[in-house]
Amino acid sequence: MAILTYLQAISSALRDELRADERVLVMGEDVGTFGGAFKVTDGFVEEFGSERVMDTPLAESAIIGTAVGAAVVGMRPVCEMQFSDFISCGFDQLVNVAGKMYYRQGLAVPITVRLPSGGGFSGGPFHSQNPEAWFMHSPGIKVVAPSTAEDAKGLLHAAIRDPNPVCYMEHKHLYRRIKGEVPDGVFETPFTARIARPGSDLVVIAYGAMVHIALEATEALDGAAIEVLDLRSLVPLDEAAILDSVARCSKVVIVDEANSTCAAGAQVAALIAQHAFEDLDGPVVRVASPDVPIPFSPPLEQAVLPGVDRVREACRELLAY
């Protein structure tokens, strides 16, 4: 057991997989010699060589497309989008080629796409997005989003070992801010939800960085016992865990950092409306970024991203209902 940052946990999982399985290769822009834009693969080239830690041309479609090709002949590629925003350039390969391959012809595509996502640091409209819902809407792609260092490692191990394409949403804002105990060696975290804090009066459902916002916002909130459910996996969505929390708490606030419309939280809200109607003691409340590009200037960005105050206010309102 070691104390690792979220970023170190990701590095650790990658290193362990490269050591354990010669089929694993890491590919992306500047991941080799430079060690990655966020230094996730710092020092990897020295240990594993430039073929397994591959600096690719600046071509996201090619990164995903060639990874698919390598995967169907037996490799386990781990692609890095330098920023999740750039997956738009590789969207077609991921959604049309990778996502539909197994369904159409029974050919599994075991690739992992690491997507450094999220805002909060003036990244502006092209370095702050949370594009996970794009892939939730595309059949055949799994989507996971760790919030803790332990899950960052365990989910990455599980993603790399999964026989399907997996979008691994790693939140940039958590890289060096979140630390935690991480078991040594390889361990796989299941693609299920986790109760970050148990409670009974209201449940806040979140994932990624919003789990921390939710925990802070509901810490000792008017003496209420507020549960925080960390989804961890968006595809598959742990419907049983969500419905269980709702059955116990009967009041729900769902937090997304992503733009509100059709976000992961919208799917969770729909699920609850359909399957937990008779457990509800109030409206299903959502807190998400409004449908605007994530602006650059700090006061503008703070006005858009869901923060502690907004989540707290939503919880208070719902508790009083």
Added chain:
Amino acid sequence: MVDVTMPQMGVSVAEGTIVAWHVEPGDRIAADATICEISTDKIDTEVPAPASGVVAEIAVAVGETVEVGVVLARIAVGDGADARGGNGSAPAAGPPAASAPAASAPGVSAPGVSAPAAAGPAAAGPAPAGPPGEVPAAPPPAAGGNGRARRRYSPVVQRIAAEHDIDLTQVPGTGRDGRVRKPDVLAFIERAGSGVLEDPPLHIESPYRPDPTAAPSDAGGTLSRTRRQIGEHMKRSLETAATCTTWIEADMSHVEAARASLRLTALPFVARATIAALREHPALNATLEGERYTRHADINLGIAVSLGDDGLIVPVIHRAHELSVEGLSARIRDLARRARARELTPDEVRGGTFTITNPGQYGSIMATPIINQPQVGILDLEAVVKRAVVITDAAGNDAIAVRPMTILGLSWDHRALDGVQSAQFLAGIKCHLEGGTGA
């Protein structure tokens, strides 16, 4: 142009009678404000205006009885009404035109017809008997016609109630606007214990429940079920609340003069003064359940009504703050009559936020009423008796005068309030009764 029609006040009601108009042609009226009062064989009620605008026409006079759906009045809405107000044709300020309701109607409606909505049957046909299908905004009767707050339950509350066979009307709500929340119904189950299934308790705010099995004639001293339950309810209140009683003496000269001219009892005046004082002292318009103390925005005033040997019942005047003395009087009379006739609906005995009890007609002068749980106060009105009192004139000269006096008693829950609040509240009632504007 929006039609105001005779509402359907119950499935079987076919007609209604106009009791009073609150407006005259040319008056501006806001949506949901009372436009007239009607009487049907089921209920007397106020009719809220279906839209904001200017009253263009009153089609049915006071005392007339018409069928459900008949157009009672028309309201000019939209630009036409606004333009009319703005072009200086003196809508409400011209008493000569406005004082003759029926005659002024055509003259008023003509300019108002410019609103697009006026095209069609309303403009084409004569006033009464407009086709019911054309009524654009007649509110559903339950929504506001009788002033009762709608009570809705969340899915989980309904499910739990169904599972435990609970009558939700008996569960006090602690949520926003008195909503019954999941913790409320769970607490209710816990309080009721297992007995809830065989013997559902009486309404928490009213010990009364019609007893279909009738009074046992073989009773050799055994209490009737109703009596037993009234007893349990009263006992539980005394065990639950920290009950204190405070009295104040009020000079009823002002009230006596007014009620003589209106031919009313003192009760609606006291109710009106109590409502005004509750507005000034909202701490009294509240419920306390366990540790949850909730102040209520609406004043739902309970009035204890004796049923003779069958005990008593507390029907509730919902949104009583919206009523005048005359309106309160009419409502109290109606509720009392129907209480004795066993015609009250469950809606009419729940949701109270404060109660007045009035056993004073037999000459008693003071009492210590028991608080109607989970409210925090109950006002007792006893007899009005003439007494010699010292009065002080404007110049500060004292004199002895004969005045109609009464002693108002307030029992209050010391868990929720302190003596100073109840004293201030009583002083407020006194002030209003004596013609002042409150404390």
Added chain:
Amino acid sequence: MATDTFDPASADAAGEGQLTLEDRVELLRAMLLMRGLEERAMSLYRQGKVPGSFYDGFGQEAVSAGAAFAMAAEDRLCILHRDLAAHLVRGVAPARILSQYLGRAAGVTRGRDGNVHFGDRELGCVGMVSMLPDMILVATGMAMAFKLRGEARCALTWFGDGSTSRGDFHEALNWAGVQRLPVVFVLENNQYAYSTPLDKQFAVDPVERAAVYGGAGVKVDGNDAEAMFEAVRVARALAVGGGGFTLIEAETMRMHGHAAHDDMKYVPKEQLEQWRARDPIDRQEARLDALGVDVESVRGAVAAEIEAATEEALAGPMPDPASALQGVFCDGVAEPLGDGRAPWSGWQRRPA
């Protein structure tokens, strides 16, 4: 890396050395089967038995037959929709192909995708997607894995003239050039992308782009199966020897519309006449006829095979509607592509 034109004469000459008579008959057989199956499928389409739309490769049979014939069992192919002969060479049974067209349970994709959108995983083929030329990157990635693992294997993919306009074409050629990958790109220049002619697609002959991305570029008569075979054989040898990619521009003509609903009004009659005279099947038959092969009996055998396949396919059930929801995700082991059939006699002569 030079860009040059592949000489059909020398190909013929080289073919003499590389292809046995049986190989040359096999090439004819693959082309006849492709044409016969597509004609049958078109007929079933007109009878309302094939759902959706229908695409064929009439007139282009030599491109896929010749290229696939040069590939080894352990090589991997991404096959385009006008390349049915490649599937046949790799060993997909005709009945499965017709079942595929018919949307039957026995089709290669079990009714999940239509017409030629399929690849038999067990035979080393990846089915195309409609976004062209997405598969060019998949083929490049397969080659990347071969090189990384030090395997003497090659990937091959086909795409059309229209595909050269999209970014994935350029990303793939660049990638393959940078990493010097064992991949063969067959640009199937059939003169039209749907209705768009070449002069609206590119200003520079795409084969010339091979050199600027660091690979070899050759032009081949795409209506000559043996020339196609030879060009790919040479390109494959270059690739597995570490010489990088080759872009082979196969010049051919799409003799039918883009799909069954396209009457091809935009194609001049003379152009069609000119290409009809260069029909790849006529050409191979003439060659074999001159060598004393009984071409009619080959034709007869193929026709009988198609009859039997049609009967089998039409007798097969439609897929169970409940199966529509199954198999979106793999919940077992990710099985990689298997080896395909490699009928060229050269593989038997190859030292173990």
